Amino acid sequence: MDIALFSPSSLFADDGDDEEVSVDEDQTEIHQSYVERKHQFSGIxxxxxxFSFHQLNANLLWPGTFAFSEWLVQHQSWIDGRRCLELGSGTGALAIFLRKSFNLDITTSDYDDQEIEENIAHNCQANGITPVLPHIKHSWGDPFPTADPDWDLVIASDILLYVKQYPNLIKSLSYLLKSYKPKEDKAVCPVGNDQNSGNVRAKIIIY
Structure with missing residues (x-):
C-alpha cells in the first residue's frame, strides 16, 4: 500500500492541554509520541x-468517525444482531463505541501492521473492553487471512484517501460478499434480509 504523502493534521482538533508521552519503539532511535484524548460520542x-504519525494515517481519530457513529445510532436497526467487520479501524474508536453502546459483535481490521493492532488493543483496555476486540490484519487486495468469513455486515469510514487502492478495496469487498453464506436467523432485524426465505444477507456501509 502507498505510504501517505502528508499528515492530515489540519483535519483534526489541536488540543494543547493533551499530555504527550514519548515512547521508545523497539528500542531504536526513533521515538514515537502519542496523546490520549477524551472524545465525546453519542451518550458516551x-x-x-x-499517535503523532503513522505512514498510513492510522494514527488519528478521523472526523468522519463521529458523523458515522451518529448515523449508526439513528439507524440502529441496521446493526442489531449483526456480526460486523470494520475495515480501516485505525485507532479502533468506532468499534469500541459500538461494542460499548450496543454490545455489537464486531471485529476490527486494518493494514497488516503490528503497531495498529497493539494500539487498538490498548484503546480497548483503556475503555474497559476485556478481552480486547478480535482483530484481522489485512492489506486490501491481499489474500484474506480468514478462509470462511461469516460477517454479515462490513462497515468503514474515512478509508478512501488512497485512490490507487480502490481496485484492491473492491477486491477485498467482493471476496467478503462472495464468501459469505447466508444463515437462517429470525432474531436479526429484517433490514437487508431476503423477504422470501428470511436469510440474512451481507451488507456493506461505507461512510
Whole structure:
C-alpha cells in the first residue's frame, strides 16, 4: 500500500492541554509520541490513544468517525444482531463505541501492521473492553487471512484517501460478499434480509 504523502493534521482538533508521552519503539532511535484524548460520542466518552504519525494515517481519530457513529445510532436497526467487520479501524474508536453502546459483535481490521493492532488493543483496555476486540490484519487486495468469513455486515469510514487502492478495496469487498453464506436467523432485524426465505444477507456501509 502507498505510504501517505502528508499528515492530515489540519483535519483534526489541536488540543494543547493533551499530555504527550514519548515512547521508545523497539528500542531504536526513533521515538514515537502519542496523546490520549477524551472524545465525546453519542451518550458516551472514550479515551483514545492517538499517535503523532503513522505512514498510513492510522494514527488519528478521523472526523468522519463521529458523523458515522451518529448515523449508526439513528439507524440502529441496521446493526442489531449483526456480526460486523470494520475495515480501516485505525485507532479502533468506532468499534469500541459500538461494542460499548450496543454490545455489537464486531471485529476490527486494518493494514497488516503490528503497531495498529497493539494500539487498538490498548484503546480497548483503556475503555474497559476485556478481552480486547478480535482483530484481522489485512492489506486490501491481499489474500484474506480468514478462509470462511461469516460477517454479515462490513462497515468503514474515512478509508478512501488512497485512490490507487480502490481496485484492491473492491477486491477485498467482493471476496467478503462472495464468501459469505447466508444463515437462517429470525432474531436479526429484517433490514437487508431476503423477504422470501428470511436469510440474512451481507451488507456493506461505507461512510
Amino acid at each position: 466518552e472514550l479515551l483514545i490513544r492517538e
